[in-house]
Amino acid sequence: MSNATQSDALLSPEFLAQLERMELVSRKIFRGRMKGERRSPRKGHSVEFADFRNYVPGDDLRFIDWNTYARLDRLFLKIFFEEEDLRFYSLIDASASMSFGTPSKLRYAQQLAAALGFIGLIRGDRVRIETLGQRQTRSPAYRGRQNVWRMQEQLLAIEPDQTTSLTTGVKNFCIRNPGKGIVVVISDLMDKEGYESAFKYLLSRQMDIYVIHVLSAEELDPEIKGDLRLVDCEDDDVAEITASAPLLKRYQKTLAAFVEGAREFCARRGMNYLLANNQVPVEQLISGYLRRRGLVR
């Protein structure tokens, strides 16, 4: 029951109601395993006609277009679009750095993943929640409205204690999930090794990639004073600073350069990048920004 309470906290009923009217949109068309509500590149047995092709022995006689045969005296096979389900992955960064902020960046990521996952489940998509530091075992794929609670439970069980780097985490994710689909990476991208190689792995899989860069207010606009010894919560790295107006200005500059760098990296490679401030409510982010970006409609 406690989980239910938590999930209530994760997404409000009003928001859920709002989400029910949305669906996930992929700019690419992916092949699915089960027949879903989407067209598949694979031709199949839907009602929507796609093409003709010559009959070769062994083809299912049920699909021969007899009308054409009557007119042309040649055997043609009718091909139909296959309707398939969509694979939707939420890849959450659960490193220690995500525990900062109010609400914490992880909580924010959980809410985002829950919201998007909920849309996918409603529309019969195949939804999988993964974290970067996850072991080799795959997470269960959820499908159908009945799995909303299970998905939320899995989300709430994520703790910000993983130490895997962004690159390793994405690599493992790619190994675990060979299929294509939409992947939404929710991370603060604060990895000293950089995010570029990690995204290259995803790009090689030709997935529809969304990067939601979650930053907390104290990262976007730090309010610090005096002589400080900044300790990195992940690797205990130390930076000794004396907070001053010029230094803060330089930090803002560095941050802006960092964000701009990520945005440009993504834009050049057909990825969608979105900077999310944890002070902006998830509802607003989904119904506003993500809708405009075309992830949901």
Added chain:
Amino acid sequence: MTTINMLAPWQWALLAVIPAVIVLLYFLKLKRQPLEVPSTYLWHKSIEDLHVNSIWQRLRRNILLFLQLLFIGILAFAFLRPGWRGTELTGDRFIFLIDNSASMSATDVEPTRLDEAKRRVSELINQMATGDVAMIVSFSDAARVDQLFTDNRRELLRGLEAIRPTNRKTLLGEALRVAAGLANPGQSAFEISDTQVAEPLPATVYIFSDGRFPSVEGFSLGNLEPKFVPIGDDVAPNVAITAFSTRRREDQADQLQAFARLTNTGVEPVAAQVELYRDEELLDADQVELDAGDAGGVVFDLGEVQTGVLKLRTSSGGALAVDDEAWTVIDPPTQAKILFVTPGNDALELAFTTESAEEMAEVDIVEPGYLETDEYRARTAEGYYALVVYDQCQPKELPPANTLFIGTLPPGQTWTAGEPVEAPQIIDVETAHPLMQLIDLGDVKFAETRVLEVPSGGTSLIDSHVGPMFAIAPRGPYEDAVLAAEIYGVDADGERFANTDWPLRLSFPVFVLNAIRYFGDVGTATAGNTVQPGETVHLRSATSADSLAVRTPSGKQVSLGRETSETFSFSGTDELGVYLIEEPDQPVRRFAVNLFDPPESDIAKTDDVQIGYVEVAGEASWEGARQELWKVLLMGALVVLCVEWYIYNRRVYL
């Protein structure tokens, strides 16, 4: 560059501890407050931008520490008193002779020559090593020891600071004699052979002056090693008023004229503007064209002016200001009243009626019978006459006035004389006395004379080979002069005869004028004459009061007591300007003090001076003693401290 260690070893040790403490405190202070952040990734990147290279980065990180250490370092260096040796002090005993005469007030050296001299001396004092002793003497026409030999620099600097400029002229001799006191101890000649009374202590004499003084004659430097430091410019423009007086016109006695003489001691021709003020009101102005080194006069017609103070000012005075103003006093013409009692004395009568004598005195010539009249008694009693001359006669009692007896003695027992002596030979004349000034009796013969017993307090003015012939002695506020020889006598047969040929000599009318001037109080300083600064003025009182007040130009009142029976001495004539003589119930009298000293006004410095037989060349260039660096260092330290404080507060960098 050399250094002077200012600290003892233990003080250095103490100083050395400070950097260690700073480093210690710095690391203690740098306990930064830990703060956990999501990632130091961006912070490192921000810092990296500031830390282009690692050395600079480290320097920046510890910039406050470095600045503090630098500050201490500069301080320590300053304690070493680094500097460049300039003019070196030689020897271990120094005598600084500082000229504070009028010409040292010249402003051709900023701010004045005297200040420059004091600055240089202070530099030398600061350069003195431990154990060195020095003495400071300031000199103008008199020498003044401002600080006796001491090794206490503070005392020396205090003595130096106390030296004030004067308006006097310059004479080096006395200062050198003061300086020589210890270096050249006197010789005592009491025993058979000369013995030295003390060990001579050689010393170096630094003479700081513009060199405008007469060479010192008859002085042997002995153990003194002179160094002359000339101060001033070789060419200093100056226009001086070297004379200023008033005179009645020859043709119209009631008209007054003022005469002034200006001297241009510079090397450029000058058109000097002069302004004449009477009682501080502008009366007239004129311009005098003066070639280089030339002097010129200017005359102002004053018209009928009875009284007042005239001031002459030149506005193109050049570098020396004290000779740009001169004062003179116009007093109402006063004539001394003289009573001449004689049965007949053509020579004296003639001398009393010369033009000069008539200008100065109004002489009543009477027969001895007048002495018996009431008028005589009344007039002498009220002090009407300044001088009564008794020729060949004697009053019953001495009047309340100055008296001159010729051929007779004053009544009473005070004055006595011996029997007449024939053909006395004059062997000495006291020309220092105002009565006998400019009088030469070498060609004067007397037939006979009596020999005077000079009363106590009296002075013999003419001495013959047998004794005093002419003497003067005080009597209360008055003086009695007695010439024991007659000018005209009456022999046993009642015949008049000339006892001397003095009336035929030039010195006779001069003597009479001296007598009028001296006894009649005419032509002294109070009658419009000017005095040079520092000169002693002998003032006479019109009354028998015991004190007299003199008000200086700056308004200071000096009360004088009667010094001798007849005069008051006033020596505080250091200020230039008009002095007032104030006596109760008497009109205020005045006299002026002016520089009027052409050599002193010629302010171009000389490059060498003559002392005895030694020519002392001026130190060609003054190296500013020692170029001290510690002030600059302290300023630098202050700047470092300010920068440190700024960085600490602004935290511009890490």
